[in-house]
Amino acid sequence: MMDWSANHSGFVIASYAMSIIFLAGLIVYTFNRDARARKRLTQFEKTKK
């Protein structure tokens, strides 16, 4: 088990936090972009009719 009170544990926490934040951000961004693209397409197809 990780010893949270060990020396330099802040660096470990920071590394994992950065990784999680950036990867989560990437996931959110990717999903968002996909949803927006699909929305724009369906909206455009609606106006075509």
Added chain:
Amino acid sequence: MQQFANPTQFLSLANKALPTIWAVTTILFALGLYGALVTAPPDYQQGETVRIMFVHVPAAWLAMLVYTVMALASAVAIIFRHPLADVAAKTAAPIGAVFCFLALATGSLWGKPMWGAWWVWDARLTSMFVLFLLYVGYIAIWQAIEEPTRAATIARIVALVGVVNIPIIKFSVDWWNSLHQPASVFKMGGPSIAFPMLWPLLVMGLAYTFLFLALHLISIRSEITARKLRNLQIARGEN
């Protein structure tokens, strides 16, 4: 290969596969993080900071893997003129850049407690930094050229020139580093990592890979959607 040529076919295949891919990704991350933070023992010399390895090394692996994917896709685009190849290359780049950035950032956070400096010009970090430049250049070229076909052609060349450069950089930076004998040479757990450290590392590596796969497929899907829209707009404009 041919079944992916048709974007619609690709989309249906991707959509079917994605839930499974996400499930696998989640399981792998859960397993990997458990191994990294719970079962892996602290290092004799580095203590708990060795756990940074479990987020740094996979990020570095992916940074390299994604660029290879970009280069392969570019080669496929040139040789087979596969319609989705350029899309695959273009969409992979930002993902790879994020992994590369994480590799650099976590490398820095690992280096500070170990070497006392936020940044050291050792061979690996320097190579990774140059790789980041390669990503930036590739993404920038897509942004800079407006005409899509031309952008694709130029981007392919950038990716392939870059991939040829990577081993050369690795070689020359290793050489340069050995010339300058850094004060503390970091050996990553030596040639054989103990098993309690190895399996979380491999699991995390797989987790990162599956994450890339999922994100890449979704990005390709977005790009296809966007192109569909553009084509419809152009067709509408011509009426």
Added chain:
Amino acid sequence: MRLLWALLRRDLILAARQGGGVGTALGFFLTVLVLLPIGIGPDQVTLQRLAPGMLWITLLLSVLLSADRIFQQDFEDGSLEVMAMAPASLELVVLTKAFAHWLSTSLPLSLAAPFLGILLNLRTETIWPLALSMVLGSLALSLLASIGASLTLNLRRGGLLISILVLPLYVPVLVFGMSATTGNPEMIMPSLLILSAMALASLVLAPIAAAAALRAYLK
């Protein structure tokens, strides 16, 4: 073949007459080398240690600065299109133009560098290795610059893009150029050989990549 000779002469004459690209590069080269000691301080020991690095990096940057000149003007006035249709292959045209760039810009700078190195208290035993390594390396530098120039032809902010694209290519040249000047005589031959290999490899690869890029822009 005669075409290529004519092209070479034309590019060299243009470079000499206009002085724009060559002059800018040379001016930049001189200015930086004068400013560096002012910035770093007059301590002779420090300057001597940093001299090879400063000379090499200034050479890199100067070549990079003049890189867009390789194709830009000919693209703008349409002569590049004519060249693309000529019987000589576009790859050979690229090679010729890169060679012209080397002869008019990179080579003169690399020959001037050792002399300017005296301003920086360059160690005498590193003068010959430095000169040789720069002559060899600068050929690679011009060729690699032509790749960057072809990729960013006529783009807005092309200058910035050229730098981002070409600097990773320059890293190995810099590393081996510098390793010739460490003062260790055993390093000189291997470094020069590797630099030659790089120059030769660029001779083959650069025209292929650059011609492909140019075709994309000329379509």
